[in-house]
Amino acid sequence: MEAPDEELMLAYKTGNAGAFDTLYARHRTRLYRFVLRAVKARAVAEELFQEIWMRVIEARGRYTPQARFTTWLYTIAHNHLVDHWRKRGLTLVALDGEELPASDDPDPADAAQAREALARFAAALDALPALQREAFLLHEESGLSVAEIAAATGSNEEAAKSRLRYAMAKLKAALNDG
Amino acid sequence: MADERDPQISQRYRALGGEEPPPELDRAILAAARRATTRRNRWYPSLAAAAVLVFAVAIVVQVERQPPDQAPMSEPSPPAVAAPAQDKVAPQERKAPAAAPAKPAAGRRAEQAPQFAPEPAPAPPPAPSANVAAPAAGVGAEGERKRADETRAAPQLQRSMGAQRSAASAALRDEVPPDEWLTRIARLRELGRDEEADKELARFRERYPDYRIPEVMAKKVEKQAPAAPAR
Numbered sequence: 001m002e003a004p005d006e007e008l009m010l011a012y013k014t015g016n017a018g019a020f021d022t023l024y025a026r027h028r029t030r031l032y033r034f035v036l037r038a039v040k041a042r043a044v045a046e047e048l049f050q051e052i053w054m055r056v057i058e059a060r061g062r063y064t065p066q067a068r069f070t071t072w073l074y075t076i077a078h079n080h081l082v083d084h085w086r087k088r089g090l091t092l093v094a095l096d097g098e099e100l101p102a103s104d105d106p107d108p109a110d111a112a113q114a115r116e117a118l119a120r121f122a123a124a125l126d127a128l129p130a131l132q133r134e135a136f137l138l139h140e141e142s143g144l145s146v147a148e149i150a151a152a153t154g155s156n157e158e159a160a161k162s163r164l165r166y167a168m169a170k171l172k173a174a175l176n177d178g
Numbered sequence: 179m180a181d182e183r184d185p186q187i188s189q190r191y192r193a194l195g196g197e198e199p200p201p202e203l204d205r206a207i208l209a210a211a212r213r214a215t216t217r218r219n220r221w222y223p224s225l226a227a228a229a230v231l232v233f234a235v236a237i238v239v240q241v242e243r244q245p246p247d248q249a250p251m252s253e254p255s256p257p258a259v260a261a262p263a264q265d266k267v268a269p270q271e272r273k274a275p276a277a278a279p280a281k282p283a284a285g286r287r288a289e290q291a292p293q294f295a296p297e298p299a300p301a302p303p304p305a306p307s308a309n310v311a312a313p314a315a316g317v318g319a320e321g322e323r324k325r326a327d328e329t330r331a332a333p334q335l336q337r338s339m340g341a342q343r344s345a346a347s348a349a350l351r352d353e354v355p356p357d358e359w360l361t362r363i364a365r366l367r368e369l370g371r372d373e374e375a376d377k378e379l380a381r382f383r384e385r386y387p388d389y390r391i392p393e394v395m396a397k398k399v400e401k402q403a404p405a406a407p408a409r
Contacts, residue, residue, distance in 0.1 A: 012215070020211040024204075032199040046203055053207045057214045114193075121190045140183070140191050171187050 005069030013060045024053070027073060034074070034141045038081050038134055040126060048084060052077050067151060074142055074152040078134065085130055117175075124174030128167050135160055136167035356382070356389050364398035372401055 003011075003019075005026065011019035031052065036045035055076050063072070125133060131153070138144045138152060150160035359382050366375035379399055382389075391399065 012211070015215045017212045017215045020215075021208060024208060024211070028199055028204065029196075033197055036197055037194075046200065049199055050203060050207060054210060057207075057211050060214070118190065118193055122194055125191075125194075140188060168184055168187060171190075172184060175186055175190060 006065035009060070009063050009069050009072075010065065013063055020057075023069070027070070030142050031073065031077060034137045035077060035081070037125065037137055037141070038130070039084060044084070048077075048080050052080050055080070068148065070142060070144065071148045071151050074138055074144060074148075075154075078138075078153050081130075081134065120174050120177060121171065124171050128170060132163045132167040132170075135163035136171070139164055356386050357395075359385075360391060360395050360399050364395065367398060367401070375399065376401065 003022070005023060008019040008023045012023065032045070032049050035049050035052070036042065039045050039048060052073075056073065059076070125136070128136065134153065135149050138149045139146075144152060146161045146164060147157055149155075149164065150157045153160065359378070363375050363378045363382065366372075366378060382399075
């Protein structure tokens, strides 16, 4: 049975570097995608991603498992994103240079259609207000519940639930457009 | 909240791609995490050493502050015999907490023995060594002061035991077990203070006329032909 995240973080807190390796391996991909889709620029995402983990390392001494480690991690991530958005005047960054992955569909026509559908979805996701997109990503990518989203973003559950519902509705509309 | 999920949206979201952080970023973060634990571990020995030091100082302070036993007052050797000269020997001879209640405290401070014996330690005492070793242990500054007071009061104490304080000291002296007294005499002998040792031995025999001095101890307390300290 794998050790829970909270146990690993406590082990790292007491100097077990191997515990951090495991923890990082578990969360690196999801956190990276969360940040990448939140800021939409790879270079910025990488910088933020590194800063978030550095913050985790620095804050290890104060870590107490009062909530899930995931919630704590994404709270740190949220705070970094907020700082990032503040620096950019709370404006959304366009989806410049974001390449969509090629489909495995062998039929060129179907492949083109799939790519278009995916592009529409990506555009819809991109067009979401930052807080709604964040709520969606926390839910979809990171597996946080509404309560955990509220905790990570410093809002209440009603607000988190509302943002998530708006985001889902807009994405659903983008899917149906095709 | 699983009920908020829409399978279609989830599927489409997954299709966006499986981006991963670049390996160099992974390496940098993991290296930073390891460096952080190394830095932390470097503090452990220092912290441990500091903690040990604090404990040691606390223990020393505690021992220093303990009220001295009544023991230092209870010595069999008469300060009147050679009052001025006794200052040098005082730490050795006067630690004589012969009174029974004082013994545990003296034994507790046995680790202070080095200040008692700057010279080579004497040969192990004979049979009743447990009783001898304990009182030979620590002595505090206050004890020294009390002994000085006693030294001043010694003449009266010897002659008449008139003064109340002298009387108390004499009472304590009478309680000194013979084996301790003999150990002190042996100590005087070791230090080459034969005259004092002779006097003390005479006093001892006067006080304990029926006491049979063990052979080993007799060699130490009685004057030998060429004074060879037992070492």
